[in-house]
Amino acid sequence: MAKYQKVKGTQDFFEKSILKLRYLENTMRRIAKNYGYNEIKTPIFEHTDVFVRIGDDSDIVTKEMYTFLDKGNRSITLRPEGTAAVVRSYLENKLYAKTSPMKLFYFGPMFRYERPQAGRYREFHQFGVEVFGKSTPLLDCDVIISANQIFQELGIKNYHLKINTIGDNESRKLYSEKLVEYFEEHINHLCSDCKRRINKNPLRILDCKVDGNNPIIKNAPKIHDFLNQESKDYFSEVLSILDYYQVDYIVDENLVRGLDYYTDLVFEFIIESNDELDGLAFCGGGKYANLVESFGGMDIPGIGYAIGVERLLSIVDSQDGWNDKIENDIDVLIISLDKLSKLKALEIAYLLRLHNIPTEIDYEHYTMKHQFKLADKLNPKFLIIIGEEERKNNIVSIKDNETKVEETISQEKIISYLKGKLL
């Protein structure tokens, strides 16, 4: 066993795994850009207060944050999710004074001290979008469609979109009161966390992780019976637009999401699978009417979602969906048979690399045998061979490593020869 090991719940990405991660990242970046989102990148850590705002009674904040004092005695926290810091940045950098809606995306590591499980890490990655400044059903649907587009382009199969409304502020206030009444009647049947939540945030009881199958929770009053007309109309317009664009969804009246800041529309993308991934939410989001204001900003609406990148990666793995997306072969290996030829080899390599043709040489050996071993490991598309004879005649041998066809060409023609073959 190695003397030093990575910290429990973290992982190294290299070889295939880094290619998978970058393929997902690049796909999400490209689609976000196509949809008019601009990137924002906030620091890895924030003042702890920033995250407490997302729900001072949530599991994330109370149990799972990496919080510590820095050398200046500030309480800082490694970000457990993306939205809070983006809101902080949006306000601090006065982005509200620019384009509205302000459409932002982010990609980066997040940190939660949870029990590591298959596909769940203490350092994990999220891609997310946040839109500030407008609230229209068309915008909401476009946000959902952009997430869906990512999963379509990745070729994800057997997933569905769950959607719900938890009502506007007025509706939710009425509903909360009813929930408190109801749960107080059944308080003895609730877990200790939920008992505490009754007066603080009764909606969160519906999302109880300890006791999700409790009939008391299942039979609780439903938000849909307490929605005011405006909330109802808004939600049905969202659904009718999704219908127009033929986006499939399931309305799930129990969907509330785990963070305090959501209002109105909430949604999740869920995978169906024959393995332990079945039922996993790999993307979740919703609207947040009050979040910007709770950060001391103006009354600015928002909507966003986050995709769990490691979860998505596990899903593509389990659906065997990578195909040729994660190749990283180099194009050319230059084999050189004496010391002067090796200098020439690096010179040719320099030129090929300048033309964006990934090229490798053997830095050490002069025998064919050693260098063909390297060729076996690297599997280049072409081999260039240069020895004393070739060097003197200003030529090289060039061999297609698949067809094994070998040709002799002048050194000046290497670039044009390879560009023709590699395109």
Add this chain to the structure above:
Amino acid sequence: MAKYQKVKGTQDFFEKSILKLRYLENTMRRIAKNYGYNEIKTPIFEHTDVFVRIGDDSDIVTKEMYTFLDKGNRSITLRPEGTAAVVRSYLENKLYAKTSPMKLFYFGPMFRYERPQAGRYREFHQFGVEVFGKSTPLLDCDVIISANQIFQELGIKNYHLKINTIGDNESRKLYSEKLVEYFEEHINHLCSDCKRRINKNPLRILDCKVDGNNPIIKNAPKIHDFLNQESKDYFSEVLSILDYYQVDYIVDENLVRGLDYYTDLVFEFIIESNDELDGLAFCGGGKYANLVESFGGMDIPGIGYAIGVERLLSIVDSQDGWNDKIENDIDVLIISLDKLSKLKALEIAYLLRLHNIPTEIDYEHYTMKHQFKLADKLNPKFLIIIGEEERKNNIVSIKDNETKVEETISQEKIISYLKGKLL
């Protein structure tokens, strides 16, 4: 002032600044790939022990690390540099059993609790490469050339490469003894940090940050007088290869680098400038013969460098070198003049985005006036206009936003029309 602010010494990247960061990242990634490097991504934090290995007397380890206890009472540290974690990962994942040399690159945030200054942040980014398993002058030169290639492609002006050898283990042992003798004679003229360093790591005194102009330090014995023949030969072969490839360099006998793990070759890239950037090292690296072994691994040589990305960004800023590298305009804005047209507009947007044409719509307004305001902000290359008339006739108006030429085309032809114009 915003109610919540980013932590001192950290920064938000958005608008132009994120485009600059990504441009640098993408250039470095592309060149690394061309040079045959594969990416590795280690976690943001490691067990503290991993970093103590890079120099238990260095400023980084003694003063600047973000170290804390996690909820499992582990001492963990946000990585202050890239090499230590890559070595840990190389050993833990048994990468030595694969290709040799193993050529790796990384890009990501690092953390040091330093006094924030212009261009110096507590969270900053490094791009770096590490090569394990071989030690040849040709490989060393190729590593240096790859860094140089990055600065060439970025168009950096007025920089130079400083290079030195600090000798192999045998040479350095002899030199260290002479340094101890010399500094002990002049101990009263050294700063308190250096007094402490005399017996622990006398070479580090040469790199004193407190008192770099101290004549005692300047007149200290030079490593070049204590190099054994092997070290001398190796270094002159490196220099002659750099000469062969016409890479300019300055041999600086005082260059030692600030970390304990370096042996033999060390180098830095330094900027010359009329402003506060003058003399800044924006890339540094060298060989490390003993580092892998000190992590409990075998006797495996290594060489690497790291580029300070924020420093490089400041340099390109100060040399006004961005030109058109950081454009992020969207290609198309679709203007819609009634509710049904807006649904159609999003449908067209969906199609354009599917073809990787960045497209935006106005989610809210139906008037020309409002939507032309958005056009002014977004500055798209084309405007597509759709109202009741266009919708009924299955056409759109399409306007080149630069030439102002407007044409009417059928909706089926939008993609081919734009693909022709945008290529």
